[in-house]
Amino acid sequence: MRIDGKVVLVTGAAKGIGAGIAGRLVEAGARVALLDVDREALGAKHAELAGGDGAVLALPADLVDEEQTRAAVDVAAAHFGRLDAAVNNAGIAVYGTAEELTTEGWERQLAVNLRGAFFVSKFAVPHLRAAGGGAIVNIASVHAFASYAGALAYDVSKNGMLGLTRTMALDHGRDRIRVNAICPGYIQTPLLDKWLAGEADPEATMKEVLRWHPLGRIGTPRDIAEAVLFLISDAASWITGTTLVVDGGLLISGK
Numbered sequence: 001m002r003i004d005g006k007v008v009l010v011t012g013a014a015k016g017i018g019a020g021i022a023g024r025l026v027e028a029g030a031r032v033a034l035l036d037v038d039r040e041a042l043g044a045k046h047a048e049l050a051g052g053d054g055a056v057l058a059l060p061a062d063l064v065d066e067e068q069t070r071a072a073v074d075v076a077a078a079h080f081g082r083l084d085a086a087v088n089n090a091g092i093a094v095y096g097t098a099e100e101l102t103t104e105g106w107e108r109q110l111a112v113n114l115r116g117a118f119f120v121s122k123f124a125v126p127h128l129r130a131a132g133g134g135a136i137v138n139i140a141s142v143h144a145f146a147s148y149a150g151a152l153a154y155d156v157s158k159n160g161m162l163g164l165t166r167t168m169a170l171d172h173g174r175d176r177i178r179v180n181a182i183c184p185g186y187i188q189t190p191l192l193d194k195w196l197a198g199e200a201d202p203e204a205t206m207k208e209v210l211r212w213h214p215l216g217r218i219g220t221p222r223d224i225a226e227a228v229l230f231l232i233s234d235a236a237s238w239i240t241g242t243t244l245v246v247d248g249g250l251l252i253s254g255k
């Protein structure tokens, strides 16, 4: 599948799923703006993906900050002369039950995962409209459908992303802006490694996680990137306001 010339902004593009998405989109002929708060990892990913033709742009920014985010989206559109799609992928996981979570933890979780996606979407809409339409893809999670003990704030943030997806799809459909979500299952990334490292017996936990996936393996960033590519492409031109679960069958296993 090719999306030659389309301009796509990907958040959290320095590592993990976002890096996989950015790489796949570049392969498919897109011009890609990489947004991330981790300047060092962003520089390395930019150096890896940039072919010297200006088709890849690095945007260091913290999505929690409205002005930094507005500036980054505007710089991407100005650099490439248009914006065709935004992928809200950046996210963190703050664990804890209602009793355990601090106010700061709750606020931080929602600020990065939800407010950041809101800012990017808000500032992308005028550019997408000016381009004659476009796509927003929100990376939610299976946590939007299934509940996982001790992941209250994370689960709320991912449920919120589905609300953001549906209502924005309704509000901006007439501008030919399509808004969809992807719900990944367990994907091999630094975020997953960090979660595993916090488990009492990471090896046993991984075995258990594999057992939950009918396809017998956890996902790769590339598995998610293929779905993003499809939703951005014109092949998905009549798909909006919906959610694509990409989880190796995790949800049907009841986990």
Ligand SMILES: NC(=O)c1ccc[n+]([C@@H]2O[C@H](COP(=O)([O-])OP(=O)(O)OC[C@H]3O[C@@H](n4cnc5c(N)ncnc54)[C@H](O)[C@@H]3O)[C@@H](O)[C@H]2O)c1
Residues within 6 Å of the ligand: 011, 012, 013, 014, 015, 016, 017, 018, 035, 036, 037, 038, 041, 061, 062, 063, 064, 089, 090, 091, 092, 112, 116, 139, 140, 141, 142, 183, 184, 185, 186, 187, 188, 189, 190, 191, 192
């Ligand atoms: N890994 C999984 O198993 C999994 C499963 C379902 C959903 N997800 C979701 O996929 C997305 C990516 O997850 P991942 O596993 O690749 O995570 P990751 O931690 O490996 O990478 C996340 C990237 O986002 C960036 N980021 C974090 N906060 C930011 C901020 N305030 N501003 C700008 N950039 C910021 C980080 O620097 C990092 O490069 C997240 O939204 C996550 O919730 C992950």
